[in-house]
Amino acid sequence: MSLLDFSSDAFIVAFFLYCFGFLFYGVAALGKKWSKRSPEEHIRRWGPIAYIVSVLGFLAHLAFFFTRWAGGGHIPTSNMYEFMSFLAMAIMAAFLIVNAIYRKPLLGLFALPLVVIIVAYAAVFPQEVQPLIPALQSYWLKIHVTTAASGEAFFAVGFAAGLMYLLRTVDFARTDVKSRREQRWVEFTLYVIIVIIAFISTVFAFRGAGYEASFKQETVSIDASGVENSSVNSVEYSLPPIFKPYNSQVVSIDSFLGMDQPLFETPHWMKGVDAARKLNTITWSIINGSILYGILRLLLRRRIGAAIHPLMDGIDEDDIDEISYRAIAIGYPIFTLGALIFAMIWAYIAWSRFWGWDPKEVWALITWLYYTAYLHLRLSRGWHGSKSAWLAVIGFVVVMFTLIGVNLVLVGLHSYAGV
Incomplete structure (x- = not known):
């Protein structure tokens, strides 16, 4: 070894x-x-x-x-x-x-x-x-x-x-304004922690299942002399694409719960590195984190805090x-x-x-x-x-x-x- x-x-x-x-x-x-x-x-x-x-x-x-x-x-x-x-x-x-x-x-x-x-x-x-x-x-x-x-x-x-x-x-147990505000913020802190746990679990679950989706994205830029340049890049997803990259076309996509196409396109103003994939990951994390939080609330029958x-x-x-x-x-x-x-x-x-x-x-x-x-x-x-x-x-x-x-x-x- x-x-x-x-x-x-x-x-x-x-x-x-x-x-x-x-x-x-x-x-x-x-x-x-x-x-x-x-x-x-x-x-x-x-x-x-x-x-x-x-x-x-x-x-x-x-x-x-x-x-x-x-x-x-x-x-x-x-x-x-x-x-x-x-x-x-x-x-x-x-x-x-x-x-x-x-x-x-x-x-x-x-x-x-x-x-x-x-x-x-x-x-x-x-x-x-x-x-x-x-x-x-x-x-x-x-x-x-x-x-x-x-x-x-x-x-x-x-x-x-x-x-x-x-x-x-x-x-x-208190219901005055100050206590309720503190309760909400403590609960929100715990909710954020649960969303992070959901993010990790989601990534591992889809990675273990071998999920893949691929897109071709055309990027247009204008240099200092005013000349327009375009390039085509491949963008790979390991989570089902709720948001696809802006100005892109599907190359291949695995079906998940009947979802064979992306639901939305990433807004054009999101120009960060891998912005679409990050937005897609954040969206999945919030969705699954909210579901996990809801399940815990149902099991506990009260706030987690x-x-x-x-x-x-x-x-x-x-x-x-x-x-x-x-x-x-x-x-x-x-x-x-x-x-x-x-x-x-x-x-x-x-x-x-x-x-x-x-x-x-x-x-x-x-x-x-x-x-x-x-x-x-x-x-x-x-x-x-x-x-x-x-x-x-x-x-x-x-x-x-x-x-x-x-x-x-x-x-x-x-x-x-x-x-």
């Missing part, structure tokens, strides 16, 4: 161990309602088991990382599959560190699903080892990417703790608030080094300038400014509790857009990361 084959197997093992770790954390949280033991005793029994399984998953993830590095010849952080895999591993490391400090096992009930989702999302992308393009052939790849991702990993733990705080403190809220009984909300803040406080200087200082040094070496207005650079700065404001409000204005928790949740949304939205939606010097 080659190192790369072993690496792929270790990746799968890590994924399933993370899933089992999450299940054991779920037993620690849920089982207390059906067990004759006290909640504290139940958590003391199942919490260590969940922690050990999670650590084993982390060790398997480390094995994946280093064997892929050895087999591929360069650090595996150069494309979306490798980077998101590393980010998931970094989040797991951050969780283990924070959990070792604060001894709050139920934090794993929120941190582990985040790791599982990111690992599954990474697996959506091509997994072959790709040669480094010239811009990435630098030792700064190791320094910049790993430190930036490590900072973001602690932001992720802060997000998990912040979401825990909101689910612990928002009263889903209201169903999770009782599981938070017995958790000290001040401790969770402190964990969220401390995780972000740890991640902030690491992110500052990796995403700003080291990034500017590498930018000067690669492009002879410290700063440009590339979309990834702009959003990295926005992320840094956001968390700077978070720490300022927390320390100077005394924004504790729900205000701080909401900032932690929104902040990680900004992080994920910087990582995913910029790479896959916008076009810039960092677009290679989405390959």
Whole structure:
């Protein structure tokens, strides 16, 4: 067996161990309602088991990382599959560190699903080892990417703790205006998470079924001298085309639920890279996410947040608030080094300038400014509790857009990361 084959197997093992770790954390949280033991005793029994399984998953993830590095010849952080895999591993490391400090096992009930989702999302992308393009052939790849991702990993733990705080403190039984607004936003956050899960499940389902659709798209452009140029490109879909590319014709399309032709054409003003395919994927994710959310609501017979809220009984909300803040406080200087200082040094070496207005650079700065404001409000204005928790949740949304939205939606010097 080659190192790369072993690496792929270790990746799968890590994924399933993370899933089992999450299940054991779920037993620690849920089982207390059906067990004759006290909640504290139940958590003391199942919490260590969940922690050990999670650590084993982390060790398997480390094995994946280093064997892929050895087999591929360069650090595996150069494309979306490798980077998101590393980010998931970094989040797991951050969780283990924070959990070792604060001894709050139920934090794993929120941190582990985040790791599982990111690992599954990474697996959506091509997994072959790709040669480094010239811009990435630098030792700064190791320094910049790993430190930036490590900072973001602690932001992720802060997000998990912040979401825990909101689910612990928002009263889903109250009907006043403020409470209903908080309930809606917590529920919307959970809905977005479900849509992401639906996106991953949809991609894997159609990929497993071997679904394919192909289009020929004619693109017309006018150069600086006014000469009109046209080209014909092939666009491949792995999901049934609700939206086909603008100004395109069907080459081949597999039938799905009687749908033999696209339903709509992508608007002409959507000119981003693979805009039609991305719009189609987003549409499928929202449709299937809404269906999944509706099924869960029917099974639970209430809002998902209201169903999770009782599981938070017995958790000290001040401790969770402190964990969220401390995780972000740890991640902030690491992110500052990796995403700003080291990034500017590498930018000067690669492009002879410290700063440009590339979309990834702009959003990295926005992320840094956001968390700077978070720490300022927390320390100077005394924004504790729900205000701080909401900032932690929104902040990680900004992080994920910087990582995913910029790479896959916008076009810039960092677009290679989405390959």
